[in-house]
Amino acid sequence: MSAPAVVLATDDAELVRLVRAAFEEEAVPLAVVAPAPARAAAVRSPLGIGLAARGDRLELALATGPDEPWLVDDDPRRLGRIAARLAARRPLGELP
16 A cells, blocks of 8 residues: 555646655655646545646645635745645645
């Protein structure tokens, strides 16, 4: 059985690199899947947390939340760190 992971839906290698770095700093697993909306990524996540790119921004959605993203930011590393901390149940820090 694999560890519960947050799901990032993108095919952008640079975005994956930036978000993965934030997840590694927080020691939280990240799964990368084909592009899809953030809510669809959240539904695929065992933790119910999904990330997806939309244009120049990264969106964070929750599987139990509305269809609209919970947070949106143009800094993928910052939003990745927030998502990883949310998954690990740590203080989120400053929100965008």
